[in-house]
Amino acid sequence: MSERLVVIGGDATGMAAASQARRLKGPDELEIIAFERGRHTSYSACGIPYWVGGDVAGPEDLVARTPEEHRARDIDLRTGTEVTELDVEGRRVRARELESGGEYWTSYDKLVIATGAAPLRPDLPGIDAPGVHGVQTLDDGERLLATLTRARGKRAVVVGAGYIGVEMAEALIRRGYDVTVVNHAPQPMTTLDADMGALVDEAMRGMGITMVNGTAVTALGTGPDGHVNAVRTDEAEYPADVVVLGLGVRPQTDLARAAGLPLGPSGGLLTDLAMRVRGHEEIYAGGDCVEVLDLLAGRTRHIALGTHANKHGQVIGSNIGGGYATFPGVVGTAVSKVCELEIGRTGLRERDAAAAGYQCVSVTIESTSRAGYYPDAAPMTVKMIAERVTGRLLGTQIVGREGAGKRVDIAAVALTAGMTVEQMTALDLGYAPPFSPVWDPVLVAARKAVKAVRAAG
Amino acid sequence: MSERLVVIGGDATGMAAASQARRLKGPDELEIIAFERGRHTSYSACGIPYWVGGDVAGPEDLVARTPEEHRARDIDLRTGTEVTELDVEGRRVRARELESGGEYWTSYDKLVIATGAAPLRPDLPGIDAPGVHGVQTLDDGERLLATLTRARGKRAVVVGAGYIGVEMAEALIRRGYDVTVVNHAPQPMTTLDADMGALVDEAMRGMGITMVNGTAVTALGTGPDGHVNAVRTDEAEYPADVVVLGLGVRPQTDLARAAGLPLGPSGGLLTDLAMRVRGHEEIYAGGDCVEVLDLLAGRTRHIALGTHANKHGQVIGSNIGGGYATFPGVVGTAVSKVCELEIGRTGLRERDAAAAGYQCVSVTIESTSRAGYYPDAAPMTVKMIAERVTGRLLGTQIVGREGAGKRVDIAAVALTAGMTVEQMTALDLGYAPPFSPVWDPVLVAARKAVKAVRAAG
Structure with a gap:
């Protein structure tokens, strides 16, 4: 008895889920139908600014997998087709072919909602x-x-x-x-x-x-x-x-809202750890149309980011394919670049921390990306936020030049592990003059944060 | 009643310890005498290759703090003076002025041994x-x-x-x-x-x-x-x-050996977590002359690295100054660069893991430093070693171009936190096309390691 999986949305989450499910289950076990309104699949929307800026030659470079490649993997991908209605009770969706205007219902055993976000x-x-x-x-x-x-x-x-x-x-x-x-x-x-x-x-x-x-x-x-x-x-x-x-963007969840599925405060779908829509074991959702658990704030929020979308797809496809995977939540890491400026952030800002009920201290330090005497050592400002009394790391923000952005990953892992700033001062981070001062800027910030935590008592 | 601190060795550990102790205790509480055989203090030996290569103008750029600067901070720094004998029982050291040949004994209440390493x-x-x-x-x-x-x-x-x-x-x-x-x-x-x-x-x-x-x-x-x-x-x-x-180098511990202090298998001094020489509450040691605890192998080893030396000095100075700090050990992180090639490593190699008694799996993946379509996306090879059955991360090695070296810090923090490779697959790492593919190379390696752990059973 073959099951049918229907996927709504042919971008990162939807097609990663379909591909991963297909890897685990052949066409005789699992039929996969994917509906995509547009012409493209599995592309990096995050790459659009670099295409516009001339760093990326053409849109085809941003496509990880074309419709044809998905179809060759036994995924019945229907582009130019919009899902206009979701009948949760009847386990079916209504699709409309945008060109012909033709409509039809398709039933599902498992559903993936990956409708993404819409720009404000x-x-x-x-x-x-x-x-x-x-x-x-x-x-x-x-x-x-x-x-x-x-x-x-x-x-x-x-x-x-x-x-x-x-x-x-x-x-x-x-x-x-x-x-x-x-x-x-x-x-x-x-x-x-x-x-x-x-x-x-x-x-x-x-x-x-x-x-x-x-x-x-x-x-x-x-x-x-x-x-x-x-x-x-x-x-x-x-x-x-x-x-x-x-x-910015908002979760594109009109379909889900009309179907009565649970939405969070930002309008994103709410899921469990296996990325199943809460209360609906047969419906999965992920990517820019869901809210994710903020592990530090202890609440859900909407974060549209390709890396989460891909992880969601992977988790959904594994679970539908009979494997086991969860998405535990995020600490809120993001990196960005404006010309030579690099910006990294993870965890809570001061106001997030206060809103979540934390009392915190925050410190800011200046350091450099490389040993001060090494050529092209670039200045870097690191802000670190820690919980009062416990000294637990709550957030880190870095603004600088080359080497600033991805340094925030150190703090992202420390946040995930629940480290205190005191524990962070002993972190064994890579040191050599072309890569870091002898005290990495993140360690310098952690040392100052330790003092602030002690002073605050 | 003033105490006297004697420091043997005026480089990173010795002078960081002296400076930190001085920050916490004034000259009326603590007298500090530091002996240094050479003419320079507090310099970055790690910077010498870049000075030789022409990237750093002169040796003065490698000096973090000159003898004069230390003296201005009420540290009685005696350069050109070698300590030739340590009388543990009598709590005194014999110093020889290299120029005059004059010798004298100096007593101490607290001693810091920071004699560094000697090249093989x-x-x-x-x-x-x-x-x-x-x-x-x-x-x-x-x-x-x-x-x-x-x-x-x-x-x-x-x-x-x-x-x-x-x-x-x-x-x-x-x-x-x-x-x-x-x-x-x-x-x-x-x-x-x-x-x-x-x-x-x-x-x-x-x-x-x-x-x-x-x-x-x-x-x-x-x-x-x-x-x-x-x-x-x-x-x-x-x-x-x-x-x-x-x-390579060996710990310079002839003085300590002659005094009967405890040495480890590599000839480095053995200390407790507060960096006190084992069995000697009044003698501290740190930097290239000690062995450090390898947190993964569960044994001490000799690792000569400026970043450890500076941390040791900080810990020693804090403890002597009446504060409290420990050095918990290392996971073995190191980064290096040869022209455009970057090399990062942390944790155990396969043979270290076997020697320590671990059974492990290892995987290797190829990825890129940036999104594949972004200009200058450079290839990167990541090897990841995980414990069988538990999936605990044991080591990571990265070889690539720009962006490869410091990426190993992600794994260094994960090792410190005792994460499994499964936990690592959910890490919320910074993503944007100029910084990483949508799956960071470290995540790609972790995903493959998860499969290997499961396959090994």
């Missing part, structure tokens, strides 16, 4: 004008590049200064644009504490980017041809030949 | 000829540079292919020398398993270095002027205008 698109005058672009899908990337190629002028405005905003600012700088970033928050990168975000702000200004912080966009102006030509705020107007929206 | 210098014909150089001290570095500056010719032979050997090979290449490395072991970097050492060998040959492995040096030839002119093995003779010895 504020309801502003002019938001739908030509020249205003999101960068969530490969198709978005193609449309943006078409606008850039038409080259009306070289003034770009990026709205938002989170990961996508800063990465797109870099991409546009690399393409020779004058870049203005209009940012609602007082600093870029609100995933950092304000003091660390201020370092990013300073560095971006140093790259020639015009930073307009603490300012909301009120409208997008358009020219006589209807194309965008300005970004307006309450105080000013910024001329724009192209506008990129980098306002 | 095999008893071979010609070993003392001009042009044959060790690279352990700043004075060694100065003598080597003097030979290089006299520039008799551009043929260099490096004897030994451990860290110092490979770093000196790079330094000499950078100075335009034809470099031959003659190495007793079958591969360079015996701190790696043979399969990973073979990758280093291949890369060094690719840099134009002549590698002669599995070959012992039998003699050093000299010319009519007495200067070295060749390195001889049983099979061949390699012309040499300069010879650099990179054969």
